Amino acid sequence: MRNLVTGGAGFVGSHLVDKLMRKGEEVICLDNFLSGSRLNLRQWDGHPSFKIIEHDITHEIEIEACRIWHLACPASPLHYQKEPIRTLKTNFIGTLNMLELARKSNAKFLLASTSEIYGNPKEHPQDENYNGSVNPFSERSCYQEGKRIAESLCFDYQRVHKVSICIARIFNSYGPKMLVDDGRVISNFICNALNNKPLCVNGDGSQTRSFCYINDLIEGLTKLMDSNYNKPINLGCDQELKILEIAKLISTKVSSKTKIVYKELPQDEPMRRKPDINLAKKVLQWEPRTDIKKGLDYTIEYFKNTL
Ligand SMILES: NC(=O)c1ccc[n+]([C@@H]2O[C@H](COP(=O)([O-])OP(=O)(O)OC[C@H]3O[C@@H](n4cnc5c(N)ncnc54)[C@H](O)[C@@H]3O)[C@@H](O)[C@H]2O)c1
Known part of the structure; x- marks a missing residue:
């Protein structure tokens, strides 16, 4: 085929x-x-x-x-x-x-x-x-x-x-094969945590996604x-998860001393998905x-x- x-x-x-x-x-x-x-x-x-x-x-x-x-x-x-x-x-x-x-x-x-x-x-x-x-x-x-x-x-x-x-x-x-620098939340958090950089959460991180x-x-x-x-x-x-929960989960798994920092919520960011x-x-x-x-x-x- x-x-x-x-x-x-x-x-x-x-x-x-x-x-x-x-x-x-x-x-x-x-x-x-x-x-x-x-x-x-x-x-x-x-x-x-x-x-x-x-x-x-x-x-x-x-x-x-x-x-x-x-x-x-x-x-x-x-x-x-x-x-x-x-x-x-x-x-x-x-x-x-x-x-x-x-x-x-x-x-x-x-x-x-x-x-x-x-x-x-x-x-x-x-x-x-x-x-x-x-x-x-x-x-x-x-x-x-x-x-x-x-x-x-x-x-x-x-x-x-x-x-x-x-x-x-x-x-x-x-999953694997996401680009290192493509700005998607999971690849972003993992790469930053591995590089001991802070994880940037938009708003207070209470917005949800399901991965x-x-x-x-x-x-x-x-x-x-x-x-x-x-x-x-x-x-x-x-399964719905808050972005902040994902950040915490990844930082614990990578076992780095990664900090979580908060940024302004971008315009029209969906709050629940x-x-x-x-x-x-x-x-x-x-x-x-x-x-x-x-x-x-x-x-x-x-x-x-x-x-
Ligand atoms: N990954 C997700 O979470 C997700 C969620 C919803 C929808 N989708 C959809 O699934 C599809 C694949 O997503 P992905 O995560 O693999 O994205 P991706 O950006 O990793 O892959 C898209 C591919 O399309 C190619 N491409 C872009 N414009 C092109 C063009 N004009 N001509 C030829 N090639 C072009 C890119 O080079 C890239 O290889 C997309 O249509 C996306 O909208 C993905």
Whole structure:
């Protein structure tokens, strides 16, 4: 089976490529290396079933595939806010180009959407019927509105061109292969703790997130692609933790004398984020299995070897 993975050199994409390659499938990876790294895929260099093409998906390309896993888009605020217009173009024009490939190849199409489409939610936990509360002119909106338009495009390709789609609304995930300097909270805390630097908590750290270990997420994505479910579905961990709790947990695990410092809360930082994953449990028989403490141990081990 020929798979096209956009954003395959990124954090989630490279784990997905690993899983597909281990299953013996053929993988073509499209990436412009904006927020990903070739190193994440180096174990497949020279493998006859693997090909990596340096390409920006905002430009058209002709490739045939049976399955398109559309993940290309910087996921860390640090990256997507650096070039907001490019982020919007990736989500709109890039998704349009990839959906055109799906239409031409009659390929099944999976969009990696995000919990950010719920914005700063007024409902907790968020289920798939909640339409979100997004500020269209905040610094996060290039990502949030970008992903919302990407979802709309998928549905219109399904309605108009009968493209077979599935949409994963991914909540915060973590694990090995996150970039050292990409500004995501878990990698940030771990790298700072390992370097004996302070852990910076926004506000008083009472805002919550729920973190899903990468292997669980990849299992959810593959189950979704294998299913016939064609509406958005939340994939994430429903165990809610305060950011301050995460900081304390990591600083204890790294056993450094790390200090926790408090910074001003950024504009439009969501205060609570917790998925309702009942739909995924029912439709995909999926739920995360990795305990946060175990997942953090694996991730800390990775960064100890990387730094
Ligand atoms: N990791 C998470 O917690 C999370 C949460 C919600 C949604 N997601 C979604 O999952 C997908 C993957 O996330 P990630 O954490 O691996 O992000 P990432 O930034 O690590 O990876 C994204 C990859 O896409 C590539 N890319 C970006 N723009 C591109 C373009 N125009 N053309 C070609 N390649 C491009 C980057 O170089 C990178 O390799 C993203 O679409 C993201 O929105 C991730």
